[in-house]
Every structure is written in structure tokens, then in C-alpha cells.
Amino acid sequence: MSDAESPSDEFEPIDVFEDEETPDLRPGADSCYKCSTCDTNCPVAEVDDDFPGPKFQGPEQWRLKRKEDTSVDSSISKCSNCMRCDSACPSDVPLSQMHNTARAEYVDEELSKTSLTYWRNRILANYRTSAFLASKMPRIANFAMNFGPARWAMEKTLGVTSERDFPAFATETFREWWEREGGADGSRERAREARERRGEDVDAEKKVAYFHGCYANYNTPEVGKAMVRVFEHFGYELVVPEQRCSGTPMFANGMLEDAERHAKVNVSSMGDLVTQGYDAIASCTSCSMALRQEYPELFDIDGIEDLAENTWEALEYLRVQEDLSGELSAAVVEDEDLAELAYHAPCHARNQGLDGQALELFEDLAGVDAEDVGDSCSGISGTYGWKEEKYETSMKIGEEMFDHMEEAEGEVGMTECPTCAMQMEHGTGYEIKHPLEVVESALI
Amino acid sequence: MAFPGDPRSDAKVTRYAHALDGDADGERERLAAHVARVHEGEPRVGFPAVLGEDHPAEIRAALADALDADVFEVPMGPPSLPGIRLEYAYRDALGEAGVHVVRRPVVDYETDGDGRLTAAVVERNGQHVPHYADSFVLATGGLVGKGLDSDRGGVREPVFDCHVPHPADRYDWFVDDVYGEQPYPRFGVVVDDDLRPRDADGRIEFENLRAAGSVVGGHDFAAECSGTGVSLATGDAAGTAAGSDTQ
Numbered sequence: 255m256s257d258a259e260s261p262s263d264e265f266e267p268i269d270v271f272e273d274e275e276t277p278d279l280r281p282g283a284d285s286c287y288k289c290s291t292c293d294t295n296c297p298v299a300e301v302d303d304d305f306p307g308p309k310f311q312g313p314e315q316w317r318l319k320r321k322e323d324t325s326v327d328s329s330i331s332k333c334s335n336c337m338r339c340d341s342a343c344p345s346d347v348p349l350s351q352m353h354n355t356a357r358a359e360y361v362d363e364e365l366s367k368t369s370l371t372y373w374r375n376r377i378l379a380n381y382r383t384s385a386f387l388a389s390k391m392p393r394i395a396n397f398a399m400n401f402g403p404a405r406w407a408m409e410k411t412l413g414v415t416s417e418r419d420f421p422a423f424a425t426e427t428f429r430e431w432w433e434r435e436g437g438a439d440g441s442r443e444r445a446r447e448a449r450e451r452r453g454e455d456v457d458a459e460k461k462v463a464y465f466h467g468c469y470a471n472y473n474t475p476e477v478g479k480a481m482v483r484v485f486e487h488f489g490y491e492l493v494v495p496e497q498r499c500s501g502t503p504m505f506a507n508g509m510l511e512d513a514e515r516h517a518k519v520n521v522s523s524m525g526d527l528v529t530q531g532y533d534a535i536a537s538c539t540s541c542s543m544a545l546r547q548e549y550p551e552l553f554d555i556d557g558i559e560d561l562a563e564n565t566w567e568a569l570e571y572l573r574v575q576e577d578l579s580g581e582l583s584a585a586v587v588e589d590e591d592l593a594e595l596a597y598h599a600p601c602h603a604r605n606q607g608l609d610g611q612a613l614e615l616f617e618d619l620a621g622v623d624a625e626d627v628g629d630s631c632s633g634i635s636g637t638y639g640w641k642e643e644k645y646e647t648s649m650k651i652g653e654e655m656f657d658h659m660e661e662a663e664g665e666v667g668m669t670e671c672p673t674c675a676m677q678m679e680h681g682t683g684y685e686i687k688h689p690l691e692v693v694e695s696a697l698i
Numbered sequence: 699m700a701f702p703g704d705p706r707s708d709a710k711v712t713r714y715a716h717a718l719d720g721d722a723d724g725e726r727e728r729l730a731a732h733v734a735r736v737h738e739g740e741p742r743v744g745f746p747a748v749l750g751e752d753h754p755a756e757i758r759a760a761l762a763d764a765l766d767a768d769v770f771e772v773p774m775g776p777p778s779l780p781g782i783r784l785e786y787a788y789r790d791a792l793g794e795a796g797v798h799v800v801r802r803p804v805v806d807y808e809t810d811g812d813g814r815l816t817a818a819v820v821e822r823n824g825q826h827v828p829h830y831a832d833s834f835v836l837a838t839g840g841l842v843g844k845g846l847d848s849d850r851g852g853v854r855e856p857v858f859d860c861h862v863p864h865p866a867d868r869y870d871w872f873v874d875d876v877y878g879e880q881p882y883p884r885f886g887v888v889v890d891d892d893l894r895p896r897d898a899d900g901r902i903e904f905e906n907l908r909a910a911g912s913v914v915g916g917h918d919f920a921a922e923c924s925g926t927g928v929s930l931a932t933g934d935a936a937g938t939a940a941g942s943d944t945q
Contacts, residue, residue: 287842289777290710290776290777291776291777293710293777294710294711294712294782299710300712303705303709303713304706307710341801344843344844345844346844543823546823546824546825547823547824562823562824563824563825565824565825566825570822570825570827574827604801606802606822606823607800607801607802607822607823608822609801610798610799610800614798
């Protein structure tokens, strides 16, 4: 806006930013005209009267903080980072960016580094580390993680709720399977065969780099396998580059330094491939959200914008590049487990404009009837619902979704987000599928 | 007057609405009882617009019954519950009509090079995805809704860059009398009888683009209290015309 331009050479804007790396949040704060639409869309404020809501956490707190001796209010840790406020705002205020920076400052300056809460949050945020260790001995880990007395102790000492069952670790990770299938070389061969079968140019440049995220690797490799098979079916050759956590649970816990360390690895390995003409594809909507929006909002890493602009969610990509709808409307799904699906759109999918995608795609797919269970938040928001003191809030937010799932036909759920899936299963006992698994069943 | 259950003094409008929707502790009856203490047989009783998000008709009927009077709502500032209800009703109607909704901004467009739009390009956190259609309606709002953009240099319609007439000198955009005949609220695109925006020379901008609502110039909705009327009339006409084009 030119209103921010200097009217004369003498004009010196007030320097309110500590350094060049700190994101400039002032234009966002100034754009807020206090309509409070964010507050009415916030799932936490809906069930917790004492939570002041996104408008306070974002623009108002930012303005208050201009005064000296004002610290970030502890209520920031009640924000679950669902990011619904971002898409609710009619004025493009970068609310989640403001929340992420405020939360990081709160953790940095207000939370004792020797407190159990800090370490509990750090362990939860670094889920990849625990999952990595557990994947070395998955059967023992699966037993130990859901062993009653151990869980009781975890709740009492660390504040990790014992109400939830830990997700099972796969006995073979996605990456182990991928290596066994021949890795990138195997994929290149299968993709060439597919292109030939489809009557396409066998030498066509159809190359994607898969960001599987931690969950598809350690817990639900079937989602990663579906991704590989579906993309190869359309003639794409995949590579699975070195990767760390996308950072989503770290942003949500105010651990921006951890997140940046992981982001650097991801931007470097994925970014190199993007430079070579690969597109980056994620099957988890929170991972794609992080790479597309949070990375460029929060970090200043070489190549980060390039990666953000070339990152896609899996089905979104195929819809734009291929005639996915056409192939699906000519296909039939015979797996009876997929006949009736209760679909929940994750908040992070909603923010990427992907909330209607799965339902639209499966509208003309024979053998599948997918039903929307409403636009409420599932309430788990990654690590949020695992915290003992947040568990009740998390389940209260989820109530609307559970009710709609019970009302829907069938007892199988569907969603793109691994932690929404956890919550859906926890609240209803349903088995939960990823849309890629449905596409796999239809086309492969 | 206190609301039953004693919510926080800065409680959100949705808090009152949901309490009345759920009626878990007889909130509807208790609210009527509070009002009954000061109600002296007036035929109409007005409430702030908090009478439910999901079941407003039921709540209004329950209060009217208990008070033996007509009950109406007085609209308040944002966030407006009647607005939220309208949004839900719209969403449900779209769903029933089989319409798919993508809630992301349109940042660009594609044409056939011959005066017709072919696609609206939607931004999705960095991605630019074209959505193809036979007909388009521009209903992006006015200066507040950001369907019109302005800076010191001028006023623009940012999506299709439709012509928005305005004085070259920005000191002519307003008059000093705050409640006087202000020019700036009337800024907007100029449409023909078929609601198709016109360029500076009076030619149609795109054969298959129509405009509706506050992005259309020539009215001052705040001074005239004409916002809803203009939106409904132009929305209906533009939607009908766009629809008949695609038949």
C-alpha cells in the first residue's frame, strides 16, 4: 500500500523490528478492523470462555507488546494452531503467523526450561524422534506405549493424557518398504511402463518428490504406498528424499528453533529437487500447509519460496495435471470397507482450499459413498489433544464431529490428516482411511 | 438485564446463541422470565440479535409464547449472528443444488483472446489453479470488502482490472462535510443493463463477466441504507443472467 510509503525524503518510519530476520507483523496488525469473525470461527473459544480468542492473540497482543515490560500472555498456549482464523479473516491478517511468533516468544521468555511442561511439550513436538526410536523395535514399543502403569506414570509425571491409545508403529516403515521396492530406480522403471501403457511419451518429464512426513513413514505406511502406486499409475516417477519433521507440531508448541533446524534439512533436500524440475507432493495436509505457508512466513532459508510455490497436496496435483475425475468416474471400488465413508475435512486442508476435494472426486466413483460430517474442527490439533490439561477441551471441540459421524451411514471414516484420524478413531472406534487409499482401490 | 447462567461480561455473541440453541438449563424460559419482570403488555419485544445460531425460529417462538408478544431481533455490529445464519443458509442451499465451493482468493484470469473469460485463477497458498467456467460473476464487495483497492495513485478493481471511474486528484474523492455527499462510497465498476462491467470507453469488459453487490458503483450503501437491496437485486439479476448464458 502506498499509504506506507514515505511522503518525503525526511520521513523516517519508526524502527519497530529488532532485526531483519524478524517477520514484519505491523501491516497485518494494521489490517485488522476488529470484525471479530476470527473469534466466532475459533474452535477453542467456542468451548472455553476464558480463551480470549485469535483477535487478542494476534493483532491486539502485538500492539500491547509495543509497550515495554509487556510479556506474551500465557493464554497463547491454549491456541491449538488449527489456523481456522487465517481463512476466516476477511482482511488477510496473518493471524497464525502472529500466533506462531507470539507462542515462540512465550516459550522462550516465560516458560522455564527446567519445567516438566516444557519438556513434555518438547517431547510431543519432537514426535519424529520418539517414532524413530520406536520403529527400531515396533512390537515392543507398541506394547510399552500402551502399557497401563507406564501410561499412568506418563500422565502423572509429564501430563500426557492416559485417555488415548498411542498409535501403533508399523513393523516395516514406509522408507524400508520403498527401498525394498527398488527406490527411485524401481519407480522410474514402473513409471515408464505406465506411460507406455497409457500411450504417453515414454520419455516425458513426470517427476515428483514425495514428502511423506513422519506419520506415513512410521505409523501408516499404507498411505505412502497408496501415494506411490497412484502416482506411478499416472506415469510419475517418484523420489523420496531425505526429510525431517515438517515442523507442524513444533510451531504449535512454540519450538521454532527445533522447527527451523528440521526445515533447513527439508528445504535443502526438497528444494534441490524442485530446482531440478521436480514438484513436491505431500499426502498429509498439515505437512503441505507447513511447506507452503508456515515456512515462508516464519523462516528465511535459501530456496524456501521456491519450494513453497512448488508444493502440492497429492490429489490436488493429480486433479490439475491429470484427468483424475474422469478416471475415477469410470472406475469401480469393490472393497466393501470403502462403501460408506464419513469424511472429515481437516482444518489445514480447509485453509488450502482443499476441503471439498475428496467429496467432489468421489461423487461419481461407483462403489463409494462419501458423506461430509460437517465443518467443525476435530479438536485434536496434533499434540494439543495429547496434553492432559487440554484433553477435555479437545474432546468437547470434537463432539460435533463425533455426533455427525455416528449419524452418517457406515462405520469407516476418511480424512487426509493423521491426527484428525486419531481423534476420529478415538471418538467413534471407526477405522479411518486416507483418500489416497480410496483412489488406489479404484484405479490399481 | 442479566442473561441466564451469568456468562462473562465480554462473552461472545455465539455464547448466548449456543446457550439458547441447546436450552440445556431452560435458558429460553429463564430469559423470558427475566424479561417478563419489566414487560408491561407491550405488543412487541426486541432482543439483541443473539437468538440462536441453529434454531432461531424455535427460540423466537418460545419467547413470543412465554411473553405473549411478538418477538424481533435488533441487528448489532459484527460479528453478526443474522449474518452467520445467512451464510449457513447459503451454504446449505449451495450444497443442495450440488454446487462445490472453493474458498480461496481469485488472483488472475485467463481469456480466449477474443473477449471472453475462460478461467478464474485461484490462489492456494502459493499455487495458482485455474477454475474453468462458461460464465463468471464478480461479487467481491466494495472498499471495505476489498473488492475495490485504492492507494494514493488511484482506485482499482483488482481481480479483472475492470474500469472504476474516479477523479484523478485524490482530494476530489471526498468532501470535508463528513455526512455530506461523499464521492468515494459511490466508486465501483460501471455496469450495463445486463450487469456486464464496461470499460472507460463504454465497451463491455468481458462478454461473460457480470458484477453484483458492493463492487458495483453508483450507490452509497451507508448513507442510503441500500446495501442489502442493491446486493439482492444485482445478485439475483447477475446470477440469473449468468445461469441462462450457460444453458
